[in-house]
Amino acid sequence: MxxxxxxxxxxxxxxxxxxxxxxxxxxxxxxxxxxxxxxxxxxxxxxxxxxxxxxxxxxxxxxxxxxxxxxxxxxxxxxxxxxxxxxxxxxxxxxxxxxxxxxxxxxxxxxxxxxxxxxxxxxxxxxxxxxxxxxxxxxxxxxxxxxxxxxxxxxxxxxxxxxxxxxxxxxxxxxxxxxxxxxxxxxxxxxxxxxxxxxxxxxxxxxxLVNQGSGYLGAGVVPGILGNRHPSIAPYEVFPTSDRPVALAVGNDRQFADLMTALGRPELVHDPRFATNSARVAHRDELTNVLDTSLAAHGADYWFATLTAVGVPAGPINDVAEAVALAENLGLEPTVRVPGSDTAQITNPITFSRTPVRYRCAPPALGNDEPE
Missing domain, CATH: 3.40.50.10540 (Crotonobetainyl-coa:carnitine coa-transferase; domain 1)
Structure with a gap:
C-alpha cells in the first residue's frame, strides 16, 4: 500500500x-x-x-x-x-x-x-x-x-x-x-x-464572505437577500423551464452572446440594455423576462445539454442522489466503500499522484481503541 x-x-x-x-x-x-x-x-x-x-x-x-x-x-x-x-x-x-x-x-x-x-x-x-x-x-x-x-x-x-x-x-x-x-x-x-x-x-x-465582505469594506455596500440572484453578475441565477428549474452562470460577454444565440435571440447581444455585464445587472428584470419566456420552450435537461455544448455554464437543480449520479457519470468516483462499513461514504475530494488518500477503517464504535 x-x-x-x-x-x-x-x-x-x-x-x-x-x-x-x-x-x-x-x-x-x-x-x-x-x-x-x-x-x-x-x-x-x-x-x-x-x-x-x-x-x-x-x-x-x-x-x-x-x-x-x-x-x-x-x-x-x-x-x-x-x-x-x-x-x-x-x-x-x-x-x-x-x-x-x-x-x-x-x-x-x-x-x-x-x-x-x-x-x-x-x-x-x-x-x-x-x-x-x-x-x-x-x-x-x-x-x-x-x-x-x-x-x-x-x-x-x-x-x-x-x-x-x-x-x-x-x-x-x-x-x-x-x-x-x-x-x-x-x-x-x-x-x-x-x-x-x-x-x-x-x-x-x-x-x-469574500466578495460580499469586500463590498462592504471597500464600497460601503451592505448586502441583502437577492434570492438566487448575484449582486454583481447577470444572468447568474435560477430560471424556470418547461419542467424544472435550471441554473445559468453567465460570467462574461462571450458566454452571454452564445446564450442568446442558443435561445434564438441573437439580436439582443448588441442591445444597449444587455451589451455589457454592468448593463445586464442594471436591467436585470427585463433580461429575466426574456429568459423566462425563452427557457419555457424546453425542459432543464434539454437546456443543460444544449447550453453546455456551446460553452454556456448551465445545469438543472439536482437533488443529492442526482448529484452523486452526475459525479459518477463524469468519472469522479464520488463514493467509496470503507473497510468495516456497511454503507458507502463520500470520498475525499483531493487526489495525489504519489501519496494517495487511504480509507483504512470505518467510523469507530465507541471505545474501539485501535483502528480496525
Whole structure:
C-alpha cells in the first residue's frame, strides 16, 4: 500500500460534533493516526443525531466525519483518565480540541500544560467566537450563520433569512483548522518548534464572505437577500423551464452572446440594455423576462445539454442522489466503500499522484481503541 502524506503523524482528537472532527478526518485520510477521545457512555454528541441511522444504529451524521479514527473513552474529569490522555499527548504530533474556551485549561490540558509535556506539539483550538469577548458564547453553526451575516443575504426574498442546507460554517472552519495545522507542522519540520493554532467559527465565516465582505469594506455596500440572484453578475441565477428549474452562470460577454444565440435571440447581444455585464445587472428584470419566456420552450435537461455544448455554464437543480449520479457519470468516483462499513461514504475530494488518500477503517464504535 502506498504511503500517505501524513504517515507517522499522530493526532489526539479531543473535538466533537463537526468542525474539529471534519478536520481530523481529513488528517486521517492523508495518513495520520487519529485517536478520538470520547465521553463515557454517550461519546460524541453526533452518534445520536438521527435519523437517519446506518444499519448498525449509528447516526449517519457521525459517520460523515469520523472515518480513519480509533475511539478512546476517557472521563477527562478523572485523574486516572487524564493521565491516560497525557500519555497519548506525549506521543502525539497534533492535538485538536473544540471545547468552550477555558475548558481544556481547567482540565489541565491547555496548550501551556501540554507544551511542557511535548514541546513540539501542534495544538489546534477551535471555538465559536474566540477566547476573548465571545468566550462564553455557544458555538453552533446556525447561531453563527445568523449573527455572522450569512443569513442576512441568504433566502428566497427580503425578510426571509435562511440557513444553508448543511452546516457550512463548521465545514469552512474545519478546513481553516486543517490549513493551520499543516502550516504549523511545516514550521515544526523546519525549526523543531511546536505552536498553538487558533481559529473560530465567526472569523472563518467572515473570511468566507469574500466578495460580499469586500463590498462592504471597500464600497460601503451592505448586502441583502437577492434570492438566487448575484449582486454583481447577470444572468447568474435560477430560471424556470418547461419542467424544472435550471441554473445559468453567465460570467462574461462571450458566454452571454452564445446564450442568446442558443435561445434564438441573437439580436439582443448588441442591445444597449444587455451589451455589457454592468448593463445586464442594471436591467436585470427585463433580461429575466426574456429568459423566462425563452427557457419555457424546453425542459432543464434539454437546456443543460444544449447550453453546455456551446460553452454556456448551465445545469438543472439536482437533488443529492442526482448529484452523486452526475459525479459518477463524469468519472469522479464520488463514493467509496470503507473497510468495516456497511454503507458507502463520500470520498475525499483531493487526489495525489504519489501519496494517495487511504480509507483504512470505518467510523469507530465507541471505545474501539485501535483502528480496525
Amino acid at each position: 502506498s504511503a500517505g502524506a501524513l504517515d507517522g503523524i499522530v493526532v489526539a482528537d479531543f473535538s466533537r460534533v463537526l468542525a474539529g472532527p471534519y478536520a481530523t478526518m481529513l488528517l486521517g485520510d492523508l495518513g495520520a493516526e487519529v485517536v478520538k477521545i470520547e465521553r463515557p457512555n454517550t461519546g460524541d454528541d453526533t452518534r445520536a443525531w438521527g435519523p437517519p441511522f446506518d444499519p448498525n444504529g449509528t447516526a449517519t451524521y457521525f459517520n460523515a466525519v469520523n472515518r480513519n479514527k480509533s475511539s478512546l473513552v476517557l472521563n477527562l474529569g478523572d485523574s486516572g483518565d487524564r493521565d491516560r490522555a497525557l500519555e497519548l499527548v506525549r506521543r502525539a504530533d497534533v492535538v485538536v480540541e473544540n471545547f468552550r474556551s477555558g475548558t481544556m485549561e481547567r482540565l489541565g490540558l491547555g496548550y501551556e500544560d501540554l507544551r511542557r509535556v511535548n514541546p513540539g506539539l501542534v495544538y489546534c483550538s477551535i471555538t465559536g467566537f474566540g477566547d476573548k469577548g465571545g468566550a462564553s458564547l455557544p458555538g453552533y453553526d446556525l447561531l453563527v450563520q445568523a449573527v455572522g451575516g450569512l443569513m442576512s443575504m441568504t433566502g428566497p426574498e427580503p425578510g426571509a433569512p435562511t440557513k444553508t442546507g448543511v452546516a457550512l460554517v463548521d465545514v469552512l472552519t474545519g478546513l481553516h483548522a486543517l490549513v493551520g495545522i499543516l502550516a504549523a507542522l511545516r514550521h515544526r519540520q523546519l525549526t523543531g518548534e511546536g505552536q498553538r493554532v487558533d481559529t473560530n467559527l465567526l472569523s472563518s465565516l467572515l473570511s468566507s
